[in-house]
Amino acid sequence: MPPSTVCLTFDFDALSVWLAYEKTTPAMLGRGEYGARVGVPRVLDLLASHGLEATFFVPGHTVESFPDETERILAAGHEVAHHSYAHLDPSTQTRDEEREDMERAWAALARIGVEPVGFRAPSADLSASTLELVEEHGFLYDSSLMADDYTPFRPRIGDRVARGEPLVRGREARFWELPLSFELDDWVHFQFNFDPYRRGGSTPGDVLEIWTAEFDWMHANVDGGVLTATMHPQVIGRGSRIAMLDRFIRHCGETGARFARMDTVARELDGA
Numbered sequence: 412m413p414p415s416t417v418c419l420t421f422d423f424d425a426l427s428v429w430l431a432y433e434k435t436t437p438a439m440l441g442r443g444e445y446g447a448r449v450g451v452p453r454v455l456d457l458l459a460s461h462g463l464e465a466t467f468f469v470p471g472h473t474v475e476s477f478p479d480e481t482e483r484i485l486a487a488g489h490e491v492a493h494h495s496y497a498h499l500d501p502s503t504q505t506r507d508e509e510r511e512d513m514e515r516a517w518a519a520l521a522r523i524g525v526e527p528v529g530f531r532a533p534s535a536d537l538s539a540s541t542l543e544l545v546e547e548h549g550f551l552y553d554s555s556l557m558a559d560d561y562t563p564f565r566p567r568i569g570d571r572v573a574r575g576e577p578l579v580r581g582r583e584a585r586f587w588e589l590p591l592s593f594e595l596d597d598w599v600h601f602q603f604n605f606d607p608y609r610r611g612g613s614t615p616g617d618v619l620e621i622w623t624a625e626f627d628w629m630h631a632n633v634d635g636g637v638l639t640a641t642m643h644p645q646v647i648g649r650g651s652r653i654a655m656l657d658r659f660i661r662h663c664g665e666t667g668a669r670f671a672r673m674d675t676v677a678r679e680l681d682g683a
């Protein structure tokens with residue numbers, strides 16, 4: 412393994428993330444459309460200028476609503492991975508609803524020739540069934556959890572947890588977890604919203620400081636570390652933030668780190 416790996420990941424949620432809220436307005440949907448209209452082309456141009464491949468988690472709703480943009484992502488050589496169909500928080504769905512949504516997304520991806528090997532839960536949350544469904548569908552990796560930071564791991568299925576009783580560990584899953592974090596998530600730092608209220612509004616400089624410090628610590632202390640940056644074209648697509656991402660890519664590249672698609676990392680782990 413090279414000393415450090417950076418996975419640039421983009422959740423191309425477009426409208427779906429806003430439709431999942433209790434109240435959706437045309438203005439909110441417009442912000443989602445910005446991701447397709449402005450964000451994706453800017454992200455693709457930046458990645459191309461550095462000659463990098465990345466991973467895009469694309470909900471089925473986006474695949475069907477923005478087929479041209481999704482096709483551009485594929486044509487540029489990036490990985491397209493599974494991110495549900497309707498982008499609903501799995502913890503609000505029954506097991507059957509979650510399975511149905513997962514399979515609808517699978518079918519939407521299959522129609523554009525994609526057989527996904529990776530999954531990311533929408534809303535950065537899981538139901539009690541999600542990991543079992545991920546395993547049942549044969550995914551090679553999931554990227555939704557935070558039990559580690561720079562080291563991929565096998566998540567556990569079937570933990571028993573109750574107040575007043577110690578954790579009873581479940582079994583190891585057959586797929587890899589490529590962990591993410593809110594510290595390295597553009598939505599958390601930047602995305603303002605009225606209702607539900609999200610503060611957003613961080614300066615690109617502040618976020619670049621956090622992201623480069625995260626990378627630098629990993630690079631200095633974790634052998635073969637894997638850093639996952641989670642971004643959204645509708646957030647990172649703003650000019651000031653694309654410029655920030657450009658600086659972050661340059662910083663990591665100068666250390667000799669490599670940039671890789673998540674499916675590449677998961678296949679290497681499987682072969683190790």
Ligand SMILES: [Zn+2]
Nearest residue numbers: 422424533534
């Ligand atoms: Zn998402």
